[in-house]
Amino acid sequence: MTALLTADRLVKRFGGLIATDNVSIDVADGEIHALIGPNGAGKTTLVGQLTGNLAPDSGTIRFAGRDVTHLPTHARVRLGLGRSFQITSVLREFSALDNVALALQAHDGHSFRFLADVRRDRARRAKAQAGLDAVGLGARATTPAAALSHGEQRQLEIAMAMAGEPKLLLLDEPMAGMGAEESQRMVETLRGLKSRCGMLLIEHDMDAVFALADRITVLVYGRALFCGTPDEIRRHPEVRQAYLGEDGA
Amino acid sequence: MIERLKQPRAIVTALLLVLLAVLPLLTQAFDQRYLLSVGTRIVIWSIAAVSLNMILGYGGLVSFGHAAFFGIGGYAVGILSAEGIQSGWIQWPVALAVSIAWATLVGALSLRTRGVYFIMITLAFAQLVYYLASGLEGYGGDDGLNISRSRFGIIDLRDKAQFYWLCFALLCGTLWFCGRLAHSRFGYVLRGAKSNELRMTALGFPVFQVRLVACIIAGAFGGLAGILLANEGAYVSPAMMSWVKSGDLIVIVVLGGIGVRFGPLYGAVVFFALEELLKPFLDLLHKGWGEYWQLAFGPLLVIVALYARGGMASLLRARE
Numbered sequence A: 001m002t003a004l005l006t007a008d009r010l011v012k013r014f015g016g017l018i019a020t021d022n023v024s025i026d027v028a029d030g031e032i033h034a035l036i037g038p039n040g041a042g043k044t045t046l047v048g049q050l051t052g053n054l055a056p057d058s059g060t061i062r063f064a065g066r067d068v069t070h071l072p073t074h075a076r077v078r079l080g081l082g083r084s085f086q087i088t089s090v091l092r093e094f095s096a097l098d099n100v101a102l103a104l105q106a107h108d109g110h111s112f113r114f115l116a117d118v119r120r121d122r123a124r125r126a127k128a129q130a131g132l133d134a135v136g137l138g139a140r141a142t143t144p145a146a147a148l149s150h151g152e153q154r155q156l157e158i159a160m161a162m163a164g165e166p167k168l169l170l171l172d173e174p175m176a177g178m179g180a181e182e183s184q185r186m187v188e189t190l191r192g193l194k195s196r197c198g199m200l201l202i203e204h205d206m207d208a209v210f211a212l213a214d215r216i217t218v219l220v221y222g223r224a225l226f227c228g229t230p231d232e233i234r235r236h237p238e239v240r241q242a243y244l245g246e247d248g249a
Numbered sequence B: 001m002i003e004r005l006k007q008p009r010a011i012v013t014a015l016l017l018v019l020l021a022v023l024p025l026l027t028q029a030f031d032q033r034y035l036l037s038v039g040t041r042i043v044i045w046s047i048a049a050v051s052l053n054m055i056l057g058y059g060g061l062v063s064f065g066h067a068a069f070f071g072i073g074g075y076a077v078g079i080l081s082a083e084g085i086q087s088g089w090i091q092w093p094v095a096l097a098v099s100i101a102w103a104t105l106v107g108a109l110s111l112r113t114r115g116v117y118f119i120m121i122t123l124a125f126a127q128l129v130y131y132l133a134s135g136l137e138g139y140g141g142d143d144g145l146n147i148s149r150s151r152f153g154i155i156d157l158r159d160k161a162q163f164y165w166l167c168f169a170l171l172c173g174t175l176w177f178c179g180r181l182a183h184s185r186f187g188y189v190l191r192g193a194k195s196n197e198l199r200m201t202a203l204g205f206p207v208f209q210v211r212l213v214a215c216i217i218a219g220a221f222g223g224l225a226g227i228l229l230a231n232e233g234a235y236v237s238p239a240m241m242s243w244v245k246s247g248d249l250i251v252i253v254v255l256g257g258i259g260v261r262f263g264p265l266y267g268a269v270v271f272f273a274l275e276e277l278l279k280p281f282l283d284l285l286h287k288g289w290g291e292y293w294q295l296a297f298g299p300l301l302v303i304v305a306l307y308a309r310g311g312m313a314s315l316l317r318a319r320e
């Protein structure tokens, strides 16, 4: 497996606090790499540096064979780095289908067209519908996003992130605030998308992590404590004590 | 199409458009020439209101300075006319170009702000033009300027009916264009940015540029309405672009239904119909009260805000 994304010895300080302390992590093509750790461990901060929202103090980030450490977010998105947000952020007044259609439009880039009616654009609709089908929202196409359940909105977010045909998807707590049933659906969705892109998955739901991850990195106080397969993580005494023990998982 | 015609709103819209299309024939048949001039004003104001509805309704950009374009379009025609250039083929393109330039300037500066600041800065720019026009002593200053109507050769703007039909045709064009725009790729970005600007930016859309282009298009149509207003009365004055007129335009858009395709048309019809009916009625009750006909809008707007958020248009929606 070739590494799609490689972060090498990233450091990020907030004043005196070292939120990212010499972290190296890589994600391979088609792999789901989970990032776990207690609250405040620095997971979101790490993802922020990968997306380009935060600049690391030192270290390098390579993506798809290029050094992207100093590229702005939109340039990374264009290279195939997609993300979903920790806070749900969909266009509430638009139908589920239109949300995905707009994400598709953002990707193809033709926004200064004034007369052609997008509702008659069959190819666009079909593509958006396929995107919804892929996350199990096919039947909800015409429902306004505001009327979708929380879980469905998160599924919709994934569909929007997938519209850009990312090579790698960064998912910050996609199951946050979901019930058991919704979490299960999200697990199915992500498993279904695995063949299409690699994923870096931040998640507190351990059942979901163990169900999905090929590898797991444990982050504690900004440091990568351990990286291994789910089985190795389960057996690792230090990890059990430092993280799994604490959380009682 | 057939389906859509079953909705009350579509029926009312169709009837209204037919009525407007044949208005000169009716006013001539019943010898009500004054009604034609009211109709002309309704049509011209509708053009401006439709364009305001595009940025306000679809874009969520509350411009409190849209009447500035009445003045800019109007004065461009007026000043050229005063300088002896009567040809509409020159006057109108120049007036549109000036409107577009002004919209670009105001948009580029005001779109850096949001919410109340946007409202204030658009108002401030409009006031600037207002005082500028008042200060143009060479062109009538506060008193305004009598002009002669644009010459085109093919049509005679002095003929009330011909002029009305020209305005009506331009309104139809405006309605068509803004209606198409709402469902175009451009329109979706404009509406998406109203719904969730941060998300649209994160998706990579050039939100600022899209809004700027929308402001420029709206400014061009606003300027067109100004050109027509100047030709309607053969007169321009600073009063065309007082902040009260900008407020009236917002009232028309809100009354008709924000973000509804034909909403501004309903709004303009109701607005001017109320003016024409209430004024004489109030004057009948007590001489001089007619001046205050706009007071009636207070309660009306409260009712719209409380019970009919979608404006008149929502009252006409089909009930399942």
Ligand SMILES: Nc1ncnc2c1ncn2[C@@H]1O[C@H](COP(=O)(O)OP(=O)(O)OP(=O)(O)O)[C@@H](O)[C@H]1O
Binding pocket: A014, A017, A019, A037, A038, A039, A040, A041, A042, A043, A044, A045, A046
């Ligand atoms: N912009 C910032 N300025 C200062 N400190 C910050 C900033 N962002 C994060 N931090 C701090 O950095 C640390 C790591 O935060 P981060 O949000 O990355 O944790 P996390 O692992 O995502 O936590 P959670 O599981 O709660 O989402 C925390 O102590 C946080 O308070």
Ligand SMILES: [Mg+2]
Binding pocket: A043, A044, A045, A086
């Ligand atoms: Mg976090």
